[in-house]
Amino acid sequence: MRAYTLLLVLAVLTVSYSSAIPKPDGEKKDRKKEKALSDQDHDDHGEHNNDYDHDAFLGKDDAKTFDQLTPEESQQRLALIVDKIDKDGNGFVTEEELKEWIQYVQKRYIVTDTDRMWKDHEPDTDDKLLWTSYKKRTYGYPDEPEEGSPTYEYRDMIQRDRRRWDKADKDGDSKLSKEEFMDFLHPEDAEHMREIVVHETLEDIDKDKDGFISIEEYIGDMWPDKDKGEEEPEWVKSEREQFNTYRDKNKDGKMDGEEVREWILPTDYDHSRAETKHLIHEADADKDGKLTKEEILEKYDLFVGSQATDFGEALTRHDEF
Ligand SMILES: [Ca+2]
Numbered sequence: 001m002r003a004y005t006l007l008l009v010l011a012v013l014t015v016s017y018s019s020a021i022p023k024p025d026g027e028k029k030d031r032k033k034e035k036a037l038s039d040q041d042h043d044d045h046g047e048h049n050n051d052y053d054h055d056a057f058l059g060k061d062d063a064k065t066f067d068q069l070t071p072e073e074s075q076q077r078l079a080l081i082v083d084k085i086d087k088d089g090n091g092f093v094t095e096e097e098l099k100e101w102i103q104y105v106q107k108r109y110i111v112t113d114t115d116r117m118w119k120d121h122e123p124d125t126d127d128k129l130l131w132t133s134y135k136k137r138t139y140g141y142p143d144e145p146e147e148g149s150p151t152y153e154y155r156d157m158i159q160r161d162r163r164r165w166d167k168a169d170k171d172g173d174s175k176l177s178k179e180e181f182m183d184f185l186h187p188e189d190a191e192h193m194r195e196i197v198v199h200e201t202l203e204d205i206d207k208d209k210d211g212f213i214s215i216e217e218y219i220g221d222m223w224p225d226k227d228k229g230e231e232e233p234e235w236v237k238s239e240r241e242q243f244n245t246y247r248d249k250n251k252d253g254k255m256d257g258e259e260v261r262e263w264i265l266p267t268d269y270d271h272s273r274a275e276t277k278h279l280i281h282e283a284d285a286d287k288d289g290k291l292t293k294e295e296i297l298e299k300y301d302l303f304v305g306s307q308a309t310d311f312g313e314a315l316t317r318h319d320e321f
Pocket residue numbers: 169170171172173174175176177180
């Protein structure tokens with residue numbers, strides 16, 4: 001039962017808040033809230049990550065589907081998508097059209113994910129979700145995490161969920177409507193949830209619980225091998241510089257809530273615009289600032305999955321059966 005419960009907990013956390021699950025050892029963890037575009041780091045230790053672009057352009061679900069296609073199938077389906085993006089049908093995908101598409105994909109993912117989770121949590125007859133139902137579905141029991149109760153071992157997570165729940169509960173009736181549940185699951189996309197996103201991040205990284213993130217806590221969070229006595233890789237050194245130069249704005253040697261907010265939810269950075277510019281920059285062969293279908297198909301591996309290597313792996317896996 002315990003293992004089953006834990007699976008449930010992991011499944012829900014993975015969908016609702018991926019940053020809570022540590023990545024495998026040795027990988028850098030990214031705290032910037034690009035989650036809606038992708039869980040992937042756009043820049044993986046200085047090397048560009050194609051999966052990030054695929055997630056942003058297709059949405060996570062479709063990006064997975066494309067990974068299974070041959071390059072020819074991929075191009076055919078991409079051509080159909082290009083027709084949709086080119087709204088006025090003049091044969092050019094402009095920056096504005098591409099940005100709208102990326103925002104649409106982002107929103108679509110959040111709506112689909114909420115739909116899926118909503119059905120899975122079985123709201124009551126008023127079409128509202130009760131806190132007890134949520135606990136039962138997520139942690140296996142509806143109990144409050146008091147000593148002796150089966151949910152006691154999850155008390156920290158449950159308290160954290162409860163705090164987020166209360167913030168998402170806009171009308172204050174203690175239950176969540178589907179719309180409120182969407183904010184609960186994807187808090188980084190809702191204005192009134194930002195405070196809690198900042199708070200949760202600070203709490204996660206602040207190991208000594210003094211309410212601040214020290215440089216050692218900051219590095220330790222990104223680099224799980226920190227205390228294994230290995231030599232620091234270059235990217236860790238540059239993260240130290242980042243901390244001192246950009247993160248710690250008031251130069252008191254630590255990050256407070258305000259500084260954490262600037263880091264994970266920067267006000268002057270628009271992810272969909274940055275992604276749009278990046279895609280156009282990479283694919284615009286004749287440098288006229290907009291993309292034709294030919295330019296996009298030529299660079300299909302930038303936009304969708306099915307890179308030769310991935311496809312090769314899929315074939316190998318088939319052979320094993
Ligand atoms: Ca409510």
